[in-house]
Amino acid sequence: MSNADRYRQAGFLLGVHDLQQLPPDTGLEVAFAGRSNSGKSSALNLIAGQRALARISKTPGRTQQINFFELGGQRFLVDLPGYGYAKVSESVRRHWRRVLQDYLAQRQALTGLILLMDVRRPLTELDLQMLDWCHHRSLPTHILLTKADKLSRGQAGVVLMKTAATLKQDYPGATVQLFSALKGSGVESVRARLDGWFDWPAPASQA
Numbered sequence: 001m002s003n004a005d006r007y008r009q010a011g012f013l014l015g016v017h018d019l020q021q022l023p024p025d026t027g028l029e030v031a032f033a034g035r036s037n038s039g040k041s042s043a044l045n046l047i048a049g050q051r052a053l054a055r056i057s058k059t060p061g062r063t064q065q066i067n068f069f070e071l072g073g074q075r076f077l078v079d080l081p082g083y084g085y086a087k088v089s090e091s092v093r094r095h096w097r098r099v100l101q102d103y104l105a106q107r108q109a110l111t112g113l114i115l116l117m118d119v120r121r122p123l124t125e126l127d128l129q130m131l132d133w134c135h136h137r138s139l140p141t142h143i144l145l146t147k148a149d150k151l152s153r154g155q156a157g158v159v160l161m162k163t164a165a166t167l168k169q170d171y172p173g174a175t176v177q178l179f180s181a182l183k184g185s186g187v188e189s190v191r192a193r194l195d196g197w198f199d200w201p202a203p204a205s206q207a
């Protein structure tokens, strides 16, 4: 099986509303996080080569649960709730902030985090909070600057360079790339990063 095919195996496992409902803390997980509307569902669907794995919403802020997708071999993609949506009540916001913080701090199966940011406004305060939490436990983090098609190639390149420079200084474990679900660009690089974290077994030889 090629590695692109491994992500095509992704199937919905379950969605949870708090940490008590999490599946057993075994195997390998890579979580996806970002502001609501940052393009998380679109990215997950493209990476998995499935049109409707994670619902793409015109109404931001609705995915208020943690969704687990199973890849097989005890490997999982985890869709974390989007943060930063203004119309969410303060109590809901507090609940999810605590859930995210505790999940990132405690989850043993968590092997890496994909952090999505709209290329037109990267590194907001809440994104930096996420980076801090990852940094605290030395969790490898890979940033997708999403919707790269919204900028010219030159403009997008400048944002990439500036973001990389900030990361190098403050979060040396983090890496960054441009991504567009609309154009399908950057998907191979994300899969390569995921491959490194999932450490897939070598395919059986064809002999």
Ligand SMILES: Nc1nc2c(ncn2[C@@H]2O[C@H](COP(=O)(O)OP(=O)(O)O)[C@@H](O)[C@H]2O)c(=O)[nH]1
Binding pocket: 034, 035, 036, 037, 038, 039, 040, 041, 042, 043, 055, 056, 057, 058, 060, 061, 082, 146, 147, 148, 149, 150, 179, 180, 181, 182, 183
């Ligand atoms: N132009 C453009 N729009 C995108 C891209 N990715 C997502 N969108 C749009 O941004 C909105 C939010 O996308 P969604 O994947 O639901 O974001 P989520 O809230 O982070 O899961 C939708 O209207 C998408 O069609 C992209 O690469 N380019």
Ligand SMILES: [Mg+2]
Binding pocket: 040, 041, 042, 054, 055, 056, 057, 063, 082
């Ligand atoms: Mg979504």
